[in-house]
Amino acid sequence: MNEHLASLEKTLKRNPIHAFDPHILSQLHLDATGIAGRTDKIAKTRTPKKEYQAAWLKAAVTMIDLTTLEGADTPGRLQRIIRKAIRPIPNDAEVQVAAVCVYGNLVSQAKKLLDGSPIKVAAVSTSFPHGQTPLQLKVEETKTLVNLGADEIDMVVSRNALLSGDYYRVYEEIAEIREACGETHLKVILETGELGSLSEVWIASEIAMQAGADFIKTSTGKIPSAATPQVGLVMLHAIDSFHKRTGYQIGLKPAGGLRLAKQSLFWLAMVKETVGDEWLTSQLFRIGASSLLDDIVRQLHHFETGQYESYDYVPKG
C-alpha cells in the first residue's frame, strides 16, 4: 500500500477557530483567465488510463458523499440510498462511500441504518440552502443535529453578508456554528454560484478556514452554477496558501453538477496537481453527488469487460 493510502488512517490536526484576519483578504489576487487556462491544461494532460483509471474511480467512490436533498425524501428513499452507499459497486464489496448527506429530519434513521458502518452521516444545516434565518436558529438547528448523531454538518455561508461586504459577520456566523458542532466536523458551503466572482470565492474560502471549517464545499446543488473546475482550483489555492501559512490542512468538497466518471477523475487530478496526493483521502476530499456513482459503475464495467454499459443495468439508489 502506498504511503498516501496509509495516511488514510492518520489523524489530522483539526483546524481550530482562528482570530479574524481581514488584512489577508485584500491580498488574495487571482486572474480568472489564468485559472481557466490551468484547469483546461489539467483536464487535457492528466488522465489515468486502463487499470490506473479503474483504481482512481474506485478511490473516487470512497470519497463520495452520497447525497439526497429533496423535499420528497422519505424513509423509503433513504433506505435505497443507504443500501447503495454500503455497496456502491455491485461486484466489489471492498468499496464503500464516505458518507451519506441528508436533510436533518433523516439523521436518526440514517444513523440507525448505518449502525456499525464506517460510513458517516452528514446533515445539511443553517437553513440550507438559502441560510436566510437568524443566527440563533442556525445555531439551534446545528446543535440539534449534532445531538441526533450527525457526524458531519454541512452549513451554508450567509451570501447575504458576503455580498454586502460584511466579512466579519460571515466569519462570526461560521465560528459560532463551529462552536455548536463541537467534535462534529464542519463543512462550509460557499454557494460559489452566487458569489459573483472567483476573487469572492477565495475570500469566502479564507474566511471559512479562519473561522474553523474542516472542509470547504462549493455548492448546495440547488442552483445551476455549481462545482466548476475554476471554482475548484481557486478553493484549492486557498487551501494551499492557508496550509502554508498556518500548517492546517482543510478539506475540499465539490458538489453539484458532478455526474460523470470523467469529472471525478478530473477533480482527483486537480487535487493531486495542486495540494498533492496527501489530500486524496476521504478525510480531505469529498465529492458530493448522487448520479455520479452510476456512471462510475458503468465505466468500471467497461474496464472489466471491454463492453459499454447501460444505466438500466446499474441498480438505482
Next chain:
Amino acid sequence: MKLFSDLKKKLFDYGPNPETVKVEIKPQYELFIDGEFTPPISGKYYETINPATGKTLAKIAWAGKEDMDRAVAAAQKGFETWSALAPAERARYIYAISRVIQERARELAIVETLNNGKPIRETRDLDIPLAARHFFYYAGWADKIHEQVPGDASPLGVCGQIIPWNFPFLMVAWKIAPALACGNTVILKPARTTPLSALLFAEICRDIGLPAGVVNITTGQSSTGDLIVRHPGIKKIAFTGSTEIGKGIRIATAGTGKRLSLELGGKSPVVVFADAPLYQAVEGVIDAIFFNQGQVCCAGSRLFLEESIAEQFVALLKERILKMRVGDPMDKNTDMGAINNLDQLNTIKNYVKKGIEEGAKIWQAPSACPQEGFFYPPTIFTQVQPTHAIAREEIFGPVLSILTFRTPQEAVELANNTCFGLAASVWTKDVSKMISIARALKAGSVWGNGHNKFDAAAEFGGYKESGFGREGGVQGLWEYLKIEGSGVRGQGSEIKEKNSFTHPSPLTPHPVWKTPKMLIAGKQVRSESGRYYKVYDHTGKKLLANVNRGSRKDIRDAVEAAANALDSWSKITAYNRGQILYRMAEMLSSRFEEFAQKIALQTGADQQEARHEVQAGLERLIHFAGWADKYVGTVNPVTQTDFNITYPEAIGVTALIAPEKNPLLGLVAKMAGAFAAGNASVIVPSQEHPLSATDFIEVLDASDVPAGVINIVTGQHEELAPVLAEHRGVGMLDFSGTPELAKRVEELSVSNVKRLAVDTNPDFDWFNQAQGRNYIRRYLEFKTVWITSGY
C-alpha cells in the same frame, strides 16, 4: 474481476497514456516543385530522425542549385496564374488548405511530435489547430486587402521562406498563409531536422488542386537556405530563426532590393510584481519557459521578481516544477518532451555549465529523463546577475534565469537591458500598473498576466535584434505586399537617370555672412572635428558657406542626445507632438520667401519652383501634425478571451539621411514623419545643399522642440551614413542616396538588426509621395498587448 485492493498500488499514478493512432511515414520523401513530388537533381538525400528515440524516420531530399532554379522557375510561372486569379478564388484555395489541415489534424500532430520531439498534447492542441486558424484567417483577408491597405497594393512575386525546427508546421502556416493571401507564390525550406510536416503540407496543396508552382517545398540543409537567400528570382525573404543567421541574411541581401522580414531570437522577460495573482504567475512561468522545452523564440527566460515575494515565489515554483512530467512525447500526460536535436542539447548543457561557473545557483527537478533520445530536465537558476551569460544570451531550452527588482522603474530598466525585444509578460492585479509597464517594455508582444499566447488575428514580431516585420493580424499583410508610397525597399521603384535642372535666374546672395551650425542636444554647435566643406551656389562658382563637416563623434553625440531625450519625449502626448509641428509650420511660414530664395540659390530651381517646395514643406508639416494623433491601432478579435490590441509605438532613435533633391522638402518630410510618430531623430541633410537644413535649425529653435529630439549633423553622406547604420543606439535608418551606399548601409545595419527604409531613386517624387498612412508606418513599431479578462 479486480477488487479495489488489487488496484490500490496504482494509486495515484496516471500510468501510460500513449497516443494510439498509427501514421504512415514513407521511407523517402522528394522535393515538392511545380505541383508534384520530384527527386532532387542533386541526387542527394539525408536522414531525419525522431529526437525522442534517436531512430531514423525517413530519407529526405536535399535540394541543390539546379533544384532551386527549377523551384524558382516554377514559382515564377505559378505567380502568373496565382496573382491573376480573382482574390475570392485565392481565398477558396486557402480555405481548402485549412479545412484539410483540420481533416488530417491528428496525423499531422503525430508526425510533428515524432519529428520534433514536442509533446503530442501541444501539437494536438496548439501547433496544428493554430496553423489551421492562420489559413482561415488569411483566407478571409484575400479579397479584402484593398479595403484594408490604402493606395495601390500588389503582390511581390516569388517569396523565399526559411523556417525553424521549433514549430515546424505552425511556421509553415505563419509564412505561407499571408503570402498566398496577398497573391504571392512561395518556396519554403523547412528546417533540416523537421521536414516531415511540411512535406505533408505539400501533399495537402497537391490534394486540394492548388495551381502548380504556387507552393514549392525544397527540403535540405543550410546550403539550401543559402540558395534561397541568394537567388535573384526571389523578391522577398521571410526568415524565422536565430539572430546570427538573420544577420547573415541581411548582409547577403544588402543591395539586392529584396524585401526582408526577420523573426529572430529573444530573451524575453517575465516581470512579476508583489501584487501579482501568485498561483497564476507561477503557472505563467511554467508556460513561459517550459512550453515546447523552452525552444520558443519568445520564451520567458528571464524572470524578474519583486524582492519582497522572491523567496515565496521561488518555493512555489519549485513545488510546481516537481509536478511536471518529462518523457515520452507521444504520451498524452507528458509536459516536456525531447529537445529537438543533439546540437541544441549540447548548447543547453554548455549554457548551464557556464551559469554554474559564473556563480548562479542551479536547481533541477530530480525526476529522471529517459536515457535514450535528447532530453533535458526543467532547470532554474537563482542568484543570477544581469552580467551572466545565462541572463543575456538566448539558450533556447528549459532554463530559467531568476533576478529580482525593487521598483517598477527598475523592473523596466532590467527587462529592457537586452539586445532582444520579442516579447515580455507583466504580472500584477493593478491594471494601470500593468498597462504602464506594458507600454514601457520594448517588445513586440506583451502579455498581461499571461505568456506565450498566440493567435492569427494578433501580430507577432520583434523589436530590436529580435527582428522586424510582423506575422499575423492586419500588419502581417504588409510583409507580402508592394504598397505605393510606403517607400520600403523593394517596392519596385526603378532607378532612373538623374534629372539635370537648368535654371537660369541668378539671385543675390545673403547680405550677411552666416555661419551654418549643426544642432545637437538642443544646441547649435560646430563639428567637434573642426572640419568644414565648401558649399557653392548652383552655378558652382559662388561660395555660399563653409559648412560643418560632421564626424563620427558628432554622430555619436547626436545619437546620445536623441537617446537621452527619449525618456521625457515619450511622455509627451501625441496631441503635443502635433502642436509642435504646427508651430514649425508657423515659423517656416513667416520666413517663407527667405527659404525659397535659399533653395533657388543652392539648387538653381526657379523662384516659382523654390516657392513651391517651401509651400510643400509647410503643407507636409501640417499634414504630419495632423497625423500625430491619428495613427491608430486595432483591437484584435483573437480566439482567446483576452482583450488584445495592436498599436503603433515610436521606434526610438531614428536616423534620417535626407535626399540631395529638394533640400527642404526632403528633410521636412522625413523629419516631420519621424517626429509625428514620436521618435527622436538624427538627421543628415542634403550634402550638396545643406543650407535649407541649417536655416531650418532656427525654425526648430523657435518651435518648442525639446532638446535632443531633433539633431542635425551636416557632412559627407559616405562618411556619416555608415556610422549611423552600424550604431546600435539607432533603431531605424531612413536612407536616401546612391545604390552603392544603400548596399553598404544595409550590410552595416545588422549590428542591431536595424529597421531600414531605403530610397535609391533620385527622382523620388517628394511633392506627391512621402506622406500619408503608408509612409509614416516606417517610423513605427507595432506592439501587441494581451490583457486577460475575467473575474
